[in-house]
Amino acid sequence: xxxxxxxxxxxxxxxxxxxxxxxxxxxxxxxxxxxxxxxxxxxxxxxxxxxxxxxxxxxxxxxxxxxxxxxxxxxxxxxxxxxxxxxxxxxxxxxxxxxxxxxxxxxxxxxxxxxxxxxxxxxxxxxxxxxxxxxxxxxxxxxxxxxxxxxxxxxxxxxxxxxxxxxxxxxxxxxxxxxxxxxxxxxxxxxxxxxxxxxxxxxxxxxxxxxxxxxxxxxxxxxxxxxxxxxxxxxxxxxxxxxxxxxxxxxxxxxxxxxxxxxxxxxxxxxxxxxxxxxxxxxxxxxxxxxxxxxxxxxxxxxxxxxxxxxxxxxx
Numbered sequence: 195x196x197x198x199x200x201x202x203x204x205x206x207x208x209x210x211x212x213x214x215x216x217x218x219x220x221x222x223x224x225x226x227x228x229x230x231x232x233x234x235x236x237x238x239x240x241x242x243x244x245x246x247x248x249x250x251x252x253x254x255x256x257x258x259x260x261x262x263x264x265x266x267x268x269x270x271x272x273x274x275x276x277x278x279x280x281x282x283x284x285x286x287x288x289x290x291x292x293x294x295x296x297x298x299x300x301x302x303x304x305x306x307x308x309x310x311x312x313x314x315x316x317x318x319x320x321x322x323x324x325x326x327x328x329x330x331x332x333x334x335x336x337x338x339x340x341x342x343x344x345x346x347x348x349x350x351x352x353x354x355x356x357x358x359x360x361x362x363x364x365x366x367x368x369x370x371x372x373x374x375x376x377x378x379x380x381x382x383x384x385x386x387x388x389x390x391x392x393x394x395x396x397x398x399x400x401x402x403x404x405x406x407x408x409x410x411x412x413x414x415x416x417x418x419x420x421x422x423x424x425x426x427x428x429x430x431x432x433x434x435x436x437x438x439x440x441x442x443x444x445x446x447x448x449x450x451x452x453x454x455x456x457x458x459x460x461x462x463x464x465x466x467x468x469x470x471x472x473x474x475x476x477x478x479x480x481x482x483x484x485x486x487x488x489x490x491x492x493x494x495x496x497x498x499x500x501x502x503x504x505x506x507x508x509x510x
Contacts, residue, residue: 207347208335209254209328210247217246235482237286237294239364239475240357249278253320254328261324271320276313283307290365291489306487364475371468371476372491372498378465379494385458469497477502 221235221243236243257270284307287293296306303309335343472480480486480499488495 204340204343204347205335206251206255208338208343209251209331211242211347211350212331213250214242214244214247217243220246233482234478238354238357238361239478240353242354244354245278245282249275249316250323252278253323257320257324258328264321267324268317268321272313272317275316275320276308279316280304280307287489291369292365293487293489294483296485296487360475364473364479367473368476368479372488372494375465375468375494375498376491378461382458382461382465385461470501
């Protein structure tokens with residue numbers, strides 16, 4: 195009961211949701227400016243980026259007492275944001291095998307999760323937050339009745355948890371789809387190899403059967419030139435018998451080859467259909483994170499992303 199009555203806890207929860215929403219607005223505005231279109235950014239589908247909320251309340255809680263020391267405030271904001279961004283990026287990568295943002299192409303980055311350039315941006319934002327913005331948010335939240343604040347925070351928690359479960363489910367489904375695409379690609383590769391090896395083995399088998407006959411004919415021709423007509427007659431008889439064997443070999447191979455080719459074409463068709471069919475959550479993830487890097491199924495993910503990239507280029 196004391197926890198429920200502790201207004202400071204609910205205040206910080208309200209700050210978290212406000213800054214999470216503000217972070218989402220910043221992300222959308224930044225990508226609208228740089229990409230020229232709306233992108234619903236963030237791991238969650240809703241209008242929140244929790245990493246901004248956690249970062250903001252951590253900065254406010256730890257650094258507000260030293261806000262008059264500009265240098266220490268800036269360094270503290272840089273460290274807090276950099277550590278948080280690194281940890282979130284690292285664990286999302288390890289859990290879902292995907293890198294949701296990537297600074298690998300920016301100098302002075304650490305594992306692609308953080309870089310000096312954006313750490314400086316976060317430091318500046320942290321200074322502005324503590325010294326110029328947060329007092330306004332405090333005043334705004336203080337106007338809300340405690341009971342109403344509890345209700346609003348409770349509803350927000352429920353909505354975010356539902357969104358989180360749905361988002362995790364979307365990512366897991368995407369991972370299953372990528373695993374299926376990878377398995378189908380492996381089957382296509384194995385079938386192609388089987389057909390190719392069949393052609394190679396049949397060709398070599400025919401050569402191995404024909405060569406001794408031709409060699410025998412040549413030797414007999416050189417040794418018994420006067421009896422060549424009789425030898426030719428014998429060779430023709432052997433050729434007819436041997437020809438039947440070769441025809442049977444080729445017929446059996448054609449049946450196997452035809453069956454394999456049908457399976458191969460069917461697999462390719464189904465795989466292409468799977469690549470070009472998107473669930474809503476899958477498409478949002480791929481669109482929201484244009485630099486998303488897949489850790490396990492890189493080639494299949496790039497195939498899956500390519501149609502969306504081409505469609506976006508046409509819309510520009």
